Amino acid sequence: MTPIRLKLVTIIAEHVLREHLTADLRKLGARGYSLGEVEGEGTRGVHAQDWQGKNIRVETLVSAEVAERILAHLAASYFHDYALVAYAHDVEVVRSGKFA
Amino acid sequence: MTTADLLRANLLSPIALSFALGMGARAVRSEFSLPKDIYLGLSIFLLWALGLQGGAELREASLTAIAWPALATLGLGVATPISAYLVVRKVGRFSAADAAAIAAHYGSVSAVTYIAATTFAKSQGMEPEGFMPTLLTLLEAPGIQVALLIGVVQAGGHGRPLREVLHEVFTGRTMVLLVGGLLVGFIMGHENWAVIEPFYNTKGAVFRGALCLFMLEMGVVAAARLGDLRKVGGFLLGFGLGMPLVHGALGAWVGTLAGLSVGGATVLAAMAASASYIAAPPAVRLTLPEANPTFYLTSALVITFPFNLLVGIPIYFRLASWFGGTP
Numbered sequence: 001m002t003p004i005r006l007k008l009v010t011i012i013a014e015h016v017l018r019e020h021l022t023a024d025l026r027k028l029g030a031r032g033y034s035l036g037e038v039e040g041e042g043t044r045g046v047h048a049q050d051w052q053g054k055n056i057r058v059e060t061l062v063s064a065e066v067a068e069r070i071l072a073h074l075a076a077s078y079f080h081d082y083a084l085v086a087y088a089h090d091v092e093v094v095r096s097g098k099f100a
Numbered sequence: 101m102t103t104a105d106l107l108r109a110n111l112l113s114p115i116a117l118s119f120a121l122g123m124g125a126r127a128v129r130s131e132f133s134l135p136k137d138i139y140l141g142l143s144i145f146l147l148w149a150l151g152l153q154g155g156a157e158l159r160e161a162s163l164t165a166i167a168w169p170a171l172a173t174l175g176l177g178v179a180t181p182i183s184a185y186l187v188v189r190k191v192g193r194f195s196a197a198d199a200a201a202i203a204a205h206y207g208s209v210s211a212v213t214y215i216a217a218t219t220f221a222k223s224q225g226m227e228p229e230g231f232m233p234t235l236l237t238l239l240e241a242p243g244i245q246v247a248l249l250i251g252v253v254q255a256g257g258h259g260r261p262l263r264e265v266l267h268e269v270f271t272g273r274t275m276v277l278l279v280g281g282l283l284v285g286f287i288m289g290h291e292n293w294a295v296i297e298p299f300y301n302t303k304g305a306v307f308r309g310a311l312c313l314f315m316l317e318m319g320v321v322a323a324a325r326l327g328d329l330r331k332v333g334g335f336l337l338g339f340g341l342g343m344p345l346v347h348g349a350l351g352a353w354v355g356t357l358a359g360l361s362v363g364g365a366t367v368l369a370a371m372a373a374s375a376s377y378i379a380a381p382p383a384v385r386l387t388l389p390e391a392n393p394t395f396y397l398t399s400a401l402v403i404t405f406p407f408n409l410l411v412g413i414p415i416y417f418r419l420a421s422w423f424g425g426t427p
Contacts, residue, residue, distance in 0.1 A: 014385075016381075016382045016385045016386060020386075080389075080390075081389030081390055082389060
């Protein structure tokens, strides 16, 4: 079981974008994702729903090429108007068959 | 009862006191707050009960009795977002997107304000019509739609397509529970309703007790946002207090003209005066992303909601009594 090198893309965004983001990930080539609610503070003020739902953190394991596509798409579509940060790091993944 | 007596009676109601305690708890930085899931569960119970009882009582109403009030309600649903938009845009000189975002909140309804107004009218011996929940659902959606349309046209909104957002407004929690409840309550008939009534009756102990719990959390939530008052400026503060009075007076007048009782006109006035903070924020956030959430959330939730709850409702009751000729 040799691990392969993939990108772990993490997106932290306001709750209201949930459906939108997960649909985008699928469209851009991610095979799956994990999603959880998180708390925190940032440079933006009130979030539209922050008393009904917390922020979400979406994580997905993808190839470097897909990761780049995702980050570019996020920057173009959301950075201007929404509270959202995204980052990618290199990770070693076992069970590589699910992702390659 | 004088207006002062009405105000006092309202302030000493369990609903208002629970809300005040929630605010107080937050003010002294208590760690108290209702767990999210319980809060959500309570809101589901309240809306579902409203829908069911409304449906059961709708069976007893004649079509002629409900036709004019329904038309009046739709008229209010179109008029209130337009008036709110014009005031914020022309007088407050806010951007088109911000003005439309705020208008969407003031065009729609706060279900909690509706419940509080119903409870208050009943406590004054002025039973509102049984079909009021139907009017609530009629007013819920158009206000948001009209304002979002204005926003998309005026500000050239670059958020999600309006069609998608409208789908969300119509399939949201409030609409499903209210409209679904109306249907189920209507279909099940009197005998079945009688069995579950003790649990769901909106005059009953269970419903009012649950509402008090819910109000505790609303107080905490509103108080948590108090600091944002400094960010929104004097205009929105005045708007958040003045607009409900204008819309409330309009609602009481139109409701009386449409043939509603004093209780019914009070509730319609409170609905027109209220600003949504459950259905409207996500819809607005997605359609008009460039609008600043601090403006619309603070005015709807921190200014207008407590104002209506504590002061507005007795005033609308007084106005409705006056229009209805029972001073």
